[in-house]
Amino acid sequence: DTLSIAMDHLLGLVGKDYVLLIADRKVAYSVVALKSDHDKIMHLDASKLFAIAGEGGDAVQFSEYVQKNLHLYNLKTGLPLSTKAAAHFTRNELATALRKGPFQVNALLGGVDHSGPSLYHLDYLGTLHKVNFGAQGYGGYFCYSILDRLWKPDMSLDEGVALMNTCIKEINSRFLVGGADFTIKVVTAEGIRVLDPVLASSA
Amino acid sequence: AGKNCVGIASDRRYGQYQTTIATDAQKIWKIHDKLYIGLSGLATDVQTFIEKLKFRITLYQLREERDIKPSCFAQLVSTMLYEKRFGPYFVEPVIAGLEGPNNEPYLCAMDLLGCTSTAKGFV
Numbered sequence: 001d002t003l004s005i006a007m008d009h010l011l012g013l014v015g016k017d018y019v020l021l022i023a024d025r026k027v028a029y030s031v032v033a034l035k036s037d038h039d040k041i042m043h044l045d046a047s048k049l050f051a052i053a054g055e056g057g058d059a060v061q062f063s064e065y066v067q068k069n070l071h072l073y074n075l076k077t078g079l080p081l082s083t084k085a086a087a088h089f090t091r092n093e094l095a096t097a098l099r100k101g102p103f104q105v106n107a108l109l110g111g112v113d114h115s116g117p118s119l120y121h122l123d124y125l126g127t128l129h130k131v132n133f134g135a136q137g138y139g140g141y142f143c144y145s146i147l148d149r150l151w152k153p154d155m156s157l158d159e160g161v162a163l164m165n166t167c168i169k170e171i172n173s174r175f176l177v178g179g180a181d182f183t184i185k186v187v188t189a190e191g192i193r194v195l196d197p198v199l200a201s202s203a
Numbered sequence: 204a205g206k207n208c209v210g211i212a213s214d215r216r217y218g219q220y221q222t223t224i225a226t227d228a229q230k231i232w233k234i235h236d237k238l239y240i241g242l243s244g245l246a247t248d249v250q251t252f253i254e255k256l257k258f259r260i261t262l263y264q265l266r267e268e269r270d271i272k273p274s275c276f277a278q279l280v281s282t283m284l285y286e287k288r289f290g291p292y293f294v295e296p297v298i299a300g301l302e303g304p305n306n307e308p309y310l311c312a313m314d315l316l317g318c319t320s321t322a323k324g325f326v
Binding site: 091094095098099121123125126127128129131134140141144 | 217219222223224225228245246247250251290
């Protein structure tokens, strides 16, 4: 269902030593909002975040599959997978499934490892691209121009959060279906931090 | 192609419909010093296909202990594509290399099913 995959807003950006990911908290079924506090950003492991946009079943099944396989790798080898390797593994799963039974899942995968912070843009076809900032869903139409203009390399966490807040404000004022709450998560070398969700009422 | 030289040019846009997501996409890969391949088409198939190609070339290198000839490489690409005749990779390769001791230019373009068209001047 192409509509539901586009209705999830995901945004991410890479800062000096962190990756910031935000996702809206709404789960919709046709024209009904089923839930307004759903967390769409999964913790793949202590240093990776996986924000998923898409069909409910596919989103959960696929993200859990990736998470458990990363865990298995860790158990087998005793080594954590780099962000790049995890992203390529995920891409391969999507690309293999494409001609069998595709997962209707678009994603942003962000993590911090020995080479620093990195963010990957993944679509349901299995197209992978490393980016400095990215979006999935309609949110991109509103926010790419803001990110193009205001993102710069090596931003501090405060600057990153401020930039994301600008994007959230834009989505909430201009997107047809307004009033979305957002989950905000940061991954740094120290691990994952969940920042207070941005509530549409207070934005 | 020129005198004992060849080149491939590509754009660097990765986009979906009207949205540009990235401006640094790689669409040309080096196979060895005298052989390059450019791949256009569906981005996910481009990525999958180049992964499979690199795998085959690595094996070739290990077995043959030499670089693959451009014409042989083109045949490999053509075969790999035609194997998927009824469920193809949506990629359109352009191959450029220098063949033989005299570094003769070799240019070849293919469709998604592996139909080769070798040319003298340009593709």
